[in-house]
Amino acid sequence: MKKNIAIIMGGYSSEHNISIKSGNVVFKYLDAKKYSAYRIVITKEKWFYLDDENQEHPVEKSDFSIHVDGVKIQFDCVFNAIHGTPGEDGLMQAYFELLGIPQTSCNHYEAALTFNKRDLLSTLKPYGVPCATSYFLNKGQSVDENAIADKVGLPCFVKANRAGSSYGVSKVHKKEDLGNAIESAFKEDTQIIIESFLDGTEVSVGVITYNNEVTVLPATEIISENDFFDFEAKYMGKSKEITPARITATQESNVKKLAEHIYKMLGLKGFTRSEFIFIGDEPHLLEVNTTPGLTEESLLPQQAKTAGISLEELFDSAIVEALR
Secondary structure (H helix, E strand, O other): OOEEEEEEEEOOOOOHHHHHHHHHHHHHHOOOOOEEEEEEEEOOOOEEEEOOOOOEEEEEOOOOEEEEOOEEEOOOEEEEOOOOOOOOOOHHHHHHHHHOOOEOOOOHHHHHHHHOHHHHHHHHHHHOOOEOOEEEEEOOOOOOHHHHHHHHOOOEEEEEOOOOOOOOEEEEOOHHHHHHHHHHHHOOOOEEEEEEOOOOOEEEEEEEEEOOEEEEOOOEEEEEOOOOOOHHHHHOOOEEEEOOOOOOHHHHHHHHHHHHHHHHHOOOOOOEEEEEEEEOOEEEEEEEEOOOOOOOOOHHHHHHHHOOOOHHHHHHHHHHHHHO
């Protein structure tokens, strides 16, 4: 008997439309012989099932069910394709944990921790994970440009603390430009993180649980045509993404070990994608994404393809592991 799978997509953040694309790719590639897939769109205003005729059917939030043609449908598993809140910050995970419905991403605490860049890096630094020097700032605090520049140096990166897809991220070369960058980041979040510039090769590394084993995928080298790997570089073709990355055997070994170490140490599950910059042979962690992009062009699917894992196999494995 086929399993009913809810593919949740959308969300409340600036990444809503990107998430819709990811969810539709999952819907396209899930094995129709094994699964009955349902696209569930999550917005602040409403949650609904979008059928093949693009008709909306409301979701009953008390038990996460839908009614179609008078028949109540409940779900065996949820495939989480929401980037940003509420799918990547632990809110949906906690909801499904309370309902007892398996879902494909990590559990709620780990999702909340990894989504909060400041908390994540603060947690990992005592375990010897190399990171950039950082400065934290909350909305309403006074801004001391001299103190920021003294601590992190210039150029530096100003980032929204809890956002993805490079929304609210600026590279700042001059101290007098810090104010505008901080204002831009605060449009995405009430917390920001300002980090020192790391000058080295940037790579992205996917780690997944596949066939009941933690599996590190081939690294992708990121070469942006812009000043850094911003939204245009990620989604508008302004970058080169080379998989496998053109790094030395030592660098490859070091970054794979570190990516796997972080995955296991934090107790993650499902799909993750971590970003690193090499200083010499040593990878420095930038962030960990627990619901990475899943379109055909996204980094994690590229890496899986290089490892000989098709999209059908990749998405099937997420459900198998969640149900395990």
